[in-house]
Amino acid sequence: MTVRLLGVAVDVAVFTVRASRLEVALIRMKRAPFEGKWALPGGRIQTEETVEDAAQRELTDKTGLADVYLEQLYTFSEPDRDPQGRCVSVAHLALVPATAELRTNDKYAGIDWFAADRPPSLAFDHKAMLAYAVKRLRAKLEYTNVAYSLLAPTFTLGELQRVYEAILGQPLDPRNFQRRIQAVGLVLQTGEMRTGQANRPARLFRFAVRRPVEIAVLT
Amino acid sequence: MTVRLLGVAVDVAVFTVRASRLEVALIRMKRAPFEGKWALPGGRIQTEETVEDAAQRELTDKTGLADVYLEQLYTFSEPDRDPQGRCVSVAHLALVPATAELRTNDKYAGIDWFAADRPPSLAFDHKAMLAYAVKRLRAKLEYTNVAYSLLAPTFTLGELQRVYEAILGQPLDPRNFQRRIQAVGLVLQTGEMRTGQANRPARLFRFAVRRPVEIAVLT
DNA sequence: GCAAAAGTGTTGTCGGTACACCCATGC
DNA sequence: GCATGGGTGTACCGACAACACTTTTGC
Numbered sequence: 001m002t003v004r005l006l007g008v009a010v011d012v013a014v015f016t017v018r019a020s021r022l023e024v025a026l027i028r029m030k031r032a033p034f035e036g037k038w039a040l041p042g043g044r045i046q047t048e049e050t051v052e053d054a055a056q057r058e059l060t061d062k063t064g065l066a067d068v069y070l071e072q073l074y075t076f077s078e079p080d081r082d083p084q085g086r087c088v089s090v091a092h093l094a095l096v097p098a099t100a101e102l103r104t105n106d107k108y109a110g111i112d113w114f115a116a117d118r119p120p121s122l123a124f125d126h127k128a129m130l131a132y133a134v135k136r137l138r139a140k141l142e143y144t145n146v147a148y149s150l151l152a153p154t155f156t157l158g159e160l161q162r163v164y165e166a167i168l169g170q171p172l173d174p175r176n177f178q179r180r181i182q183a184v185g186l187v188l189q190t191g192e193m194r195t196g197q198a199n200r201p202a203r204l205f206r207f208a209v210r211r212p213v214e215i216a217v218l219t
Numbered sequence: 220m221t222v223r224l225l226g227v228a229v230d231v232a233v234f235t236v237r238a239s240r241l242e243v244a245l246i247r248m249k250r251a252p253f254e255g256k257w258a259l260p261g262g263r264i265q266t267e268e269t270v271e272d273a274a275q276r277e278l279t280d281k282t283g284l285a286d287v288y289l290e291q292l293y294t295f296s297e298p299d300r301d302p303q304g305r306c307v308s309v310a311h312l313a314l315v316p317a318t319a320e321l322r323t324n325d326k327y328a329g330i331d332w333f334a335a336d337r338p339p340s341l342a343f344d345h346k347a348m349l350a351y352a353v354k355r356l357r358a359k360l361e362y363t364n365v366a367y368s369l370l371a372p373t374f375t376l377g378e379l380q381r382v383y384e385a386i387l388g389q390p391l392d393p394r395n396f397q398r399r400i401q402a403v404g405l406v407l408q409t410g411e412m413r414t415g416q417a418n419r420p421a422r423l424f425r426f427a428v429r430r431p432v433e434i435a436v437l438t
Numbered sequence: 439g440c441a442a443a444a445g446t447g448t449t450g451t452c453g454g455t456a457c458a459c460c461c462a463t464g465c
Numbered sequence: 466g467c468a469t470g471g472g473t474g475t476a477c478c479g480a481c482a483a484c485a486c487t488t489t490t491g492c
Contacts, residue, residue: 006266008225008307047225047305051296075294075309077270086266088227088309090294158470175473176455199469200462219454377443394446395482418443419489438481 007087010055011042011126012070013133014063014094015116017150017166022116022137024130025063025102028109033083034123036109040130042089055092063111064103069095069149069212074132081125091129093136095149117169141167142218145186148207156194156202157181164218184215226306229274230261230345231289232352233282233313234335236369236385241335241356243349244282244321247328252302253342255328259349261308274311282330283322288314288368288431293351300344310348312355314368336388360386361437364405367426375413375421376400383437403434 041062045054264273323330
């Protein structure tokens, strides 16, 4: 048996909701063994940082995103998951508003948003990581306020509903949705309206709290 | 800055319910820097195994328990969590029936069950790991059938209720409990009775399925 | 016969779901 | 004036919580 050095990496599934669709940010690899393939952004952890710090650092380095909602998910450790050598990877989930812009560095051939439920063929075990992240995001949406990290500081209830529908993958009744969202105190009215659209102006809301808390949003 | 080798370890919080109390198995360290302190069983992962395999292996080695329910929880990675050197650790949750017997090896000064909500002072960051494991176990009990791994193959509804009460930390109404447990199809009657106690014999049940599945048990 | 746990049914309340119409604006 | 999305109230139903007494056994 050859001795192989054991490494620790992080990978991040960054999601946003754009045009009523849940999308994930992927970067395109330049070099073998995954040349041309798409992958979740990530990399090795450094000696004096936690895995969450490493995920933030790698995310900024490879996507240009900073100060995002980020959460550890699960550690993937199949011995052959990385053809370049033994390496476990701690998968993370990140959320950004649709206004976020992606910009990778020149070590990669590109970066773009993809439909989270129909990704292209992915490098490493990133297909499993992505599926796990989507599943966790769905669950978290129902009992936490994480949706705040997917929207601008103010938003209409219609925009919020489209975020929920895109992630849960099912339509929701607007009357019941509004009643529940307001009943649990998830959002507060700002008093402002969104004008300029070709239809009736909608009230603008903001989240009551803009850091992660548990709150039974649905059911 | 000194270069430090990055290691990967696993630790396991093994729970059981005995005498209406949630208990966790701890081993006593023999050597510095944690001489005399109690800790969760665990150890380094080997080159060709997943972290879950490592957790099973370390668990058998250090507690004598085999073939137990085991699940990955969370990766702890504070740079200073291990005074012996940089090492991240993947925490796991394990469940065994109250009949399981603990037996550690001679590298440790002892092994015993402790009340999960009042552990002794623990080595490393195991206090945080244990707290996280208890929290996760409470949550999983309500939407999965994991309780099967805490009981013998057949059991009375009273025994099952005591498991739920011990983990959730609150009394439950026996009428509502029995109705719900049977309504969701968690258990099936065996037709046998438990006799020999100084009171009315109780029906014996078994779990409808004895592998992990999601099922809304409570609320 | 007594202590100890098992077993059983009903009622009230609350929350969730289903559902249709009018409103305000931009063009 | 028309197309588009915003905004609102009610009625039904099912699920959950609360609650007390009788039964069966070992000693």
